[in-house]
Amino acid sequence: MLSVRDLHVTVGGKEILRGLSLEVAVGEVHAIMGPNGSGKSTLSYVIAGREGYEVTSGQILYKGQDILAMAPEERAAAGVFLAFQYPVEIPGVANTMFLKAALNAQRRRRGEKQLDAIEFLKLAKERARQLHMDEKLLQRAVNVGFSGGEKKRNEILQMAILNPALAILDETDSGLDIDALKIVAEGVNKLRAPERAMVLITHYQRLLNYVVPDKVHVLAQGRMVASGGKELAQELEQKGYAMFGLKERAA
Amino acid sequence: MSTAADRYVDAYRAEKPAGDPWLTERREAAIARFAELGFPTLRTEAWKYTNVAPLTRTAFTPARPAQVTREAVAPFLIDGCRHVVLTNGRLAPELSNFAVAPLSWAERDLIGDNIGSFAALNTALMPDAAVLRLADGAMVQVLHVAAPGGTELFNPRVIVIADVNASATLVESYVGSGVYWTNAVTTILAGQGAQLTHVKLQDEALQGFHTGACRVEIARDAHYRSLVLSSGARLARNEISAALIGEGAQCNLDGIALVAAGQHADATTLLDHRVPHGTSRECYKSVVDDDGRSVFQGSILVGHDAQKTDARQMHRALLLSPQAHADAKPELRIFADDVKCAHGATVGDLDAESLFYLRSRGVDLETARGLLIEAFVTELFEPIAAPAIRAALDARLHRWLA
Numbered sequence: 001m002l003s004v005r006d007l008h009v010t011v012g013g014k015e016i017l018r019g020l021s022l023e024v025a026v027g028e029v030h031a032i033m034g035p036n037g038s039g040k041s042t043l044s045y046v047i048a049g050r051e052g053y054e055v056t057s058g059q060i061l062y063k064g065q066d067i068l069a070m071a072p073e074e075r076a077a078a079g080v081f082l083a084f085q086y087p088v089e090i091p092g093v094a095n096t097m098f099l100k101a102a103l104n105a106q107r108r109r110r111g112e113k114q115l116d117a118i119e120f121l122k123l124a125k126e127r128a129r130q131l132h133m134d135e136k137l138l139q140r141a142v143n144v145g146f147s148g149g150e151k152k153r154n155e156i157l158q159m160a161i162l163n164p165a166l167a168i169l170d171e172t173d174s175g176l177d178i179d180a181l182k183i184v185a186e187g188v189n190k191l192r193a194p195e196r197a198m199v200l201i202t203h204y205q206r207l208l209n210y211v212v213p214d215k216v217h218v219l220a221q222g223r224m225v226a227s228g229g230k231e232l233a234q235e236l237e238q239k240g241y242a243m244f245g246l247k248e249r250a251a
Numbered sequence: 252m253s254t255a256a257d258r259y260v261d262a263y264r265a266e267k268p269a270g271d272p273w274l275t276e277r278r279e280a281a282i283a284r285f286a287e288l289g290f291p292t293l294r295t296e297a298w299k300y301t302n303v304a305p306l307t308r309t310a311f312t313p314a315r316p317a318q319v320t321r322e323a324v325a326p327f328l329i330d331g332c333r334h335v336v337l338t339n340g341r342l343a344p345e346l347s348n349f350a351v352a353p354l355s356w357a358e359r360d361l362i363g364d365n366i367g368s369f370a371a372l373n374t375a376l377m378p379d380a381a382v383l384r385l386a387d388g389a390m391v392q393v394l395h396v397a398a399p400g401g402t403e404l405f406n407p408r409v410i411v412i413a414d415v416n417a418s419a420t421l422v423e424s425y426v427g428s429g430v431y432w433t434n435a436v437t438t439i440l441a442g443q444g445a446q447l448t449h450v451k452l453q454d455e456a457l458q459g460f461h462t463g464a465c466r467v468e469i470a471r472d473a474h475y476r477s478l479v480l481s482s483g484a485r486l487a488r489n490e491i492s493a494a495l496i497g498e499g500a501q502c503n504l505d506g507i508a509l510v511a512a513g514q515h516a517d518a519t520t521l522l523d524h525r526v527p528h529g530t531s532r533e534c535y536k537s538v539v540d541d542d543g544r545s546v547f548q549g550s551i552l553v554g555h556d557a558q559k560t561d562a563r564q565m566h567r568a569l570l571l572s573p574q575a576h577a578d579a580k581p582e583l584r585i586f587a588d589d590v591k592c593a594h595g596a597t598v599g600d601l602d603a604e605s606l607f608y609l610r611s612r613g614v615d616l617e618t619a620r621g622l623l624i625e626a627f628v629t630e631l632f633e634p635i636a637a638p639a640i641r642a643a644l645d646a647r648l649h650r651w652l653a
Binding site: 050072075084091092103158162 | 610613629
């Protein structure tokens with residue numbers, strides 16, 4: 001599904017990713033853990049196609065295809081989704097309008113039929129219900145006046161509506177109280193599917209109490225320093241990043 | 252030495268516009284004023300950002316009556332409104348269904364000459380004035396249609412009086428085709444306790460010129476709310492001077508300029524707080540594409556007696572291309588000591604973070620830009636409650652974005 005090979009990325013002349021490699025198979029959920037400044041967000045932005053990130057060498061293959069030359073909207077239509085660490089507030093644009101425009105743009109690009117307003121609203125409400133989310137979120141301007149938890153839930157709702165094949169969740173757990181974290185985790189678990197791969201990027205281990213990953217990777221100074229099963233996360237929780245000679249705690 | 256102004260002074264002398272002796276007296280004073288002031292130049296303080304050379308250079312001829320059919324004006328009429336149609340600056344009663352009175356002695360004080368040169372030119376050359384009285388519940392559209400035979404100058408004059416305690420809506424629309432100059436003056440009185448909403452749609456032909464001056468007086472406890480959507484004309488100047496003349500008066504001035512290639516749009520406003528306890532809110536925005544240029548000059552004047560004034564002004568310009576240009580000149584002149592006044596201004600491009608967020612969801616770049624521009628603009632449409640008027644605003648915006 002996703003194959004990142006020896007990726008080197010610089011931002012503003014500074015090398016952030018230094019030979020990062022990652023293999024995620026379809027149906028799997030991977031967790032990437034790492035201290036602040038290790039390159040976690042850079043990896044997620046580079047996969048989603050944000051400007052300002054220069055790939056100096058290496059490859060990102062998605063379903064066997066090199067996506068580095070593709071625009072963000074092309075990657076989205078191909079099935080790549082990024083849940084933002086800091087979802088953007090867009091005053092004046094209603095959530096429904098935004099999501100309908102997004103879904104129909106993706107469908108148009110894939111040569112699928114457009115949904116009309118009624119079909120779209122039915123789908124959106126159904127997804128909100130499945131995730132135990134308040135339908136009122138749909139009517140409000142995108143993320144404007146949302147609490148931290150509401151913003152993260154809105155990301156999960158968008159993921160549920162857009163139905164991507166590869167979802168990258170960038171610190172979706174950060175800044176959440178335990179109740180909000182459980183709701184987000186439940187959403188992630190509901191969206192786990194054999195035809196979908198997910199990458200959870202996180203600073204802390206606690207999300208992994210609720211979402212059990214197939215594989216755990218530790219990212220430090222721009223490359224993976226360890227990979228293993230879910231027990232690696234627990235080990236990290238006990239010993240902290242110090243076990244890799246790093247200063248920060250993981251829990 | 253012959254000047255550009257002479258052409259119009261001569262036209263006035265040749266035409267001798269109709270009217271009672273008191274009106275002729277005012278026309279004479281106005282044409283003298285215009286001859287004295289001439290066309291503004293970049294050295295004229297109030298015009299330092301707007302070069303009217305294209306107007307000065309062009310030889311406009313006096314307006315001729317137009318043949319405009321009911322079918323031709325139908326697309327511009329807004330549902331739910333009564334209509335007053337002026338063609339080539341002159342009232343067309345056969346196309347109108349709202350009763351309009353001709354100018355009378357009672358309005359003599361509204362026909363002044365101590366104003367800018369273009370308003371003076373209007374006073375001298377206006378064919379007549381359409382006087383509208385808005386009773387409670389009135390919703391009236393004044394549609395100005397320009398259908399010039401040659402390169403003509405139109406001088407429409409409209410006077411609107413909102414009755415005491417009336418809640419009313421006025422829409423002014425300007426449309427046309429060809430090369431022409433609309434030099435309009437609109438005078439508005441919001442009577443005591445009146446709630447008047449005034450929407451101006453400046454959608455002149457792209458080769459046309461528009462200079463429009465709107466003078467407003469707001470009486471005690473009245474609330475005047477203005478929204479100007481300026482999208483037409485090669486060169487446009489939308490001027491509003493709003494005077495709060497009764498205690499407790501409120502005024503909202505909102506404006507949007509949609510400026511494309513080759514266009515210049517100037518919004519010049521004056522909020523004149525003359526009495527205590529007045530409130531004003533002003534927000535002007537421009538969206539400038541290609542080599543377009545927008546100008547905002549916003550003055551707030553708080554007189555000696557205008558204690559407890561609460562005035563806020565905001566200007567925001569969105570530049571969509573590296574050649575796009577926006578000038579802003581806010582000006583606060585405060586002579587009272589117990590007032591709240593604030594102003595702010597921003598100029599920038601579309602937010603890169605928002606664009607990436609939309610694109611990461613699959614929205615293509617053009618659509619994402621459109622959504623963000625639409626959101627920027629429609630914030631100022633929100634206070635407009637009448638659905639048909641809101642629809643007309645949205646339709647104009649969508650045509651501009653397309």
